[in-house]
Amino acid sequence: MENIKTPLEECGHTILANHDVMDLLNGKWKVSIIACLCFRTMRYSELLKEVRGVSGKMLSRDLRELEDNHLIKRTIQATQPVTVEHAITEYGYTLKKLTSTIAEWGWSTEKKIING
Template identity: 70%
Template sequence: MERKVEPIKECGQTIMAIHDVMDLLNGKWKVSIIACLCFEKMRYSDLLREVRGISGKMLARDLKELEMNQLITRTVLNTQPVTVEYEITEYGSTLKNLTNTIAEWGLTHRKRITNRTV
């Protein structure tokens, strides 16, 4: 059952809500990690390959923070060697529309900027 969210009616509430989201998703990589996991569960090495430019140390730190905030789950599989999979939670999947909106805006912006004549 989808929960109905009341619209924010005051500028102060809007700004506070935006700050909460920005604090949660701060940094360069968390939105990219979430976007990848919205498509499929992935192993650490898969995420390291897909999120181009992220270091292993940064990926590990961001994954821990996302797990702590209940946006992803970490599952250790009984394999040799040990395999760890990350998966978006139901709560984390509520960010899928946000990541799609950001991606669409980014594509439009890239086209606008690269097609600009000087």
């Protein structure tokens, strides 16, 4: 017998999955950090410039949390001075479609969005 869900059960299942994703990506800057790293590997200072408005403290915290969740990887280069690079993981790259969809929605509705 098939496991057919009612619309209400399907809605609840969808909401739970959305909550899981939002818990993973919560915060103002994580989606922007992921979006940047989907295009190329970047150093901390490059991310700080690219993700406009993020403070150094918040960037450090979010990078650490994204690394803890295996969405990005941090590589320390044995250079003088030491170079640290951040790159998207294969798992993190699965979010590229999501970040692109969010951007497309933003571009298509920018006249309707109220910045407040």
